[in-house]
Amino acid sequence: MTSNRLRLGVNIDHVATVRNARGGALPDPVRAAHLAIAAGADGITAHLREDRRHIRDTDMQRLASELSKPLNFEMAATTEMIGLAERFRPHAACLVPEKREERTTEGGLEVVGQAEALAAPIARLRDAGCRVSLFIEADEAPIAMAAKLGAPVVELHTGTWCHAVADSHAEKAQAEFERLAKGAAFAASLGLEVHAGHGLDYDTARQLAGIPAFVEFNIGHFLVGEAIFVGFETAIAGMRRAMDEGRAAGR
Numbered sequence: 001m002t003s004n005r006l007r008l009g010v011n012i013d014h015v016a017t018v019r020n021a022r023g024g025a026l027p028d029p030v031r032a033a034h035l036a037i038a039a040g041a042d043g044i045t046a047h048l049r050e051d052r053r054h055i056r057d058t059d060m061q062r063l064a065s066e067l068s069k070p071l072n073f074e075m076a077a078t079t080e081m082i083g084l085a086e087r088f089r090p091h092a093a094c095l096v097p098e099k100r101e102e103r104t105t106e107g108g109l110e111v112v113g114q115a116e117a118l119a120a121p122i123a124r125l126r127d128a129g130c131r132v133s134l135f136i137e138a139d140e141a142p143i144a145m146a147a148k149l150g151a152p153v154v155e156l157h158t159g160t161w162c163h164a165v166a167d168s169h170a171e172k173a174q175a176e177f178e179r180l181a182k183g184a185a186f187a188a189s190l191g192l193e194v195h196a197g198h199g200l201d202y203d204t205a206r207q208l209a210g211i212p213a214f215v216e217f218n219i220g221h222f223l224v225g226e227a228i229f230v231g232f233e234t235a236i237a238g239m240r241r242a243m244d245e246g247r248a249a250g251r
């Protein structure tokens with residue numbers, strides 16, 4: 001295994017979405033997390049939303065205590081969520097923007113105008129032993145502010161690029177890809193560890209993997225959907241292959 005091998009974090013939120021559709025206990029997202037690790041995931045990501053639409057507190061508690069690989073706890077920077085992170089003590093805590101009415105995360109966290117408000121949550125998470133990550137846009141101002149706030153990791157929001165690719169908006173896709181490449185290089189130049197996520201599939205992950213500054217991708221919705229057709233392990237193995245191919249091509 002080479003040192004520039006990209007890590008794959010598997011997000012299991014939408015296993016819980018299916019479970020919650022019927023109100024019972026199945027499918028169990030924690031079982032999916034164990035299976036993902038057995039299939040080659042380097043870590044597990046789960047987003048405990050304020051409205052608990054998919055992952056629940058007990059899921060997060062079980063993930064934090066049972067997993068053999070790092071857990072990345074995605075959360076809004078609220079007092080309630082910071083308190084839960086202090087209780088569960090996951091390996092990583094990723095602060096994301098959250099709006100109750102949104103279908104999914106629509107953009108990066110506002111860090112420049114919120115720097116003062118973010119300083120205390122970041123300090124509390126760090127004191128709880130969590131590696132703090134900020135889910136942000138790939139622009140200089142939020143990246144520089146993340147570094148100033150002392151977050152060791154940024155996760156660049158890939159959703160706008162993935163949408164442009166899916167909608168065949170070639171010009172926009174190219175511009176968004178370049179923004180991600182530039183942002184990743186800038187973040188790495190500041191000493192930040194650079195992750196990416198949101199909306200990635202085999203093709204976009206393969207392409208993005210060619211950018212050497214990226215260290216980790218977090219991918220969920222596509223993998224859970226693909227699992228319906230090929231099984232979760234095969235989907236994860238396919239993603240691993242796509243990322244490895246992309247990284248090798250970018251060297």
Ligand SMILES: CC(=O)[C@@H](O)[C@H](O)COP(=O)(O)O
Nearest residue numbers: 013047096104105135197198
């Ligand atoms: C922060 C991010 O982009 C996602 O990982 C997030 O978890 C998306 O929220 P949903 O899983 O609720 O779509």
Ligand SMILES: NCC(=O)COP(=O)(O)O
Nearest residue numbers: 011197198199218220221
């Ligand atoms: N932070 C991004 C993530 O965990 C997964 O996003 P998605 O693949 O479910 O869109």
